Amino acid sequence: MKKFTSINDVENLNELIALSEKVKQAPFDFKSIGRNKTIGLLFFNSSLRTRLSTQKAATNLGMTVMVMNINNDGWSLELEDGTRMNADTQEHIKEAAGVISQYCDVIGVRSFASLKDRIGDYEDEIINKFIKYTTVPVISLESAILHPLQSLADVITINENKTNNKTKVVLTWAPHPKALPQAVANSFVEWVRETEMELIITNPKGFDLATRFTDGIKVMHDQDIALKEADFVYAKNWSSYDDYGRIGIEFDDWTITEEKMKLTNNGKFMHCLPVRRNVVVSDEVIDSTNSLVLEQANNRTYAAQTVLLKMLQDEK
Numbered sequence: 001m002k003k004f005t006s007i008n009d010v011e012n013l014n015e016l017i018a019l020s021e022k023v024k025q026a027p028f029d030f031k032s033i034g035r036n037k038t039i040g041l042l043f044f045n046s047s048l049r050t051r052l053s054t055q056k057a058a059t060n061l062g063m064t065v066m067v068m069n070i071n072n073d074g075w076s077l078e079l080e081d082g083t084r085m086n087a088d089t090q091e092h093i094k095e096a097a098g099v100i101s102q103y104c105d106v107i108g109v110r111s112f113a114s115l116k117d118r119i120g121d122y123e124d125e126i127i128n129k130f131i132k133y134t135t136v137p138v139i140s141l142e143s144a145i146l147h148p149l150q151s152l153a154d155v156i157t158i159n160e161n162k163t164n165n166k167t168k169v170v171l172t173w174a175p176h177p178k179a180l181p182q183a184v185a186n187s188f189v190e191w192v193r194e195t196e197m198e199l200i201i202t203n204p205k206g207f208d209l210a211t212r213f214t215d216g217i218k219v220m221h222d223q224d225i226a227l228k229e230a231d232f233v234y235a236k237n238w239s240s241y242d243d244y245g246r247i248g249i250e251f252d253d254w255t256i257t258e259e260k261m262k263l264t265n266n267g268k269f270m271h272c273l274p275v276r277r278n279v280v281v282s283d284e285v286i287d288s289t290n291s292l293v294l295e296q297a298n299n300r301t302y303a304a305q306t307v308l309l310k311m312l313q314d315e316k
């Protein structure tokens with residue numbers, strides 16, 4: 001695996017899941033593979049799970065980890081080619097990426113969407129420029145449009161918790177006071193559609209995800225109907241793709257409550273975290289025994305470790 005930015009970088013999802021099971025059973029069995037290898041984790045945005053779980057995953061493989069909040073601590077990066085850099089940007093991404101690839105054997109990058117410029121965001125410029133200008137494998141730690149490490153952890157979690165072969169998964173939009181990226185939702189769709197499971201998306205009108213992710217998938221604008229008989233309810237807010245960046249806080253009846261969960265097939269509740277309690281989901285639901293949020297977060301370590309292991313193995 002030369003890069004890990006989307007499901008398209010995965011040759012065989014079932015094999016990757018099988019490898020993650022091995023990793024989870026015996027996380028310290030691969031300690032020699034990362035010896036004398038360094039991973040650099042570059043954060044343009046906040047992080048809790050991604051930062052700590054990827055650091056832990058790399059350590060489990062014997063790697064050395066360097067972490068940098070590149071926005072606050074680094075020079076301000078120029079992304080455009082051919083610009084005269086006599087204003088605010090101090091270092092071109094070309095040199096930054098070239099330099100970091102000499103220090104690191106793998107680079108992880110987190111760069112959220114601006115939610116102001118849809119075309120720019122959907123070109124996923126920062127991660128793609130890192131890929132262009134580095135000489136080492138790049139892992140997405142959530143790009144402007146995708147969050148593949150989260151999705152791998154989610155698919156692992158669903159696999160561990162499903163009780164029948166006709167599993168119904170519902171991705172539901174939920175309210176939020178701030179404009180959030182579509183990345184987690186886009187990515188979840190990309191991964192779950194590769195499995196045998198039935199996937200339904202539900203969101204208010206005006207909040208459909210980009211058709212390049214949802215083509216061929218059922219999108220329903222009535223949440224109650226969509227939730228019927230769901231085995232897994234994956235809640236996530238995203239701002240509007242059509243009216244790019246618009247917040248839908250007025251749809252406050254989309255909060256996942258006990259009443260909504262009663263419509264499901266004793267459904268499990270999922271969320272990538274961080275979550276706004278009693279806005280996205282009620283306390284009762286997230287604190288119930290059907291909530292998988294901590295299991296998902298735990299699986300972030302094994303998802304990252306599986307991807308890193310695959311990269312290190314392929315390098316050999």
Ligand code: SN0
Pocket residue numbers: 178180181182183184272273274275276
């Ligand atoms: C990010 C997102 O993409 O939605 C990261 C999720 C893994 N979430 C947030 O930025 C939440 C921030 C907030 O204000 O609640």
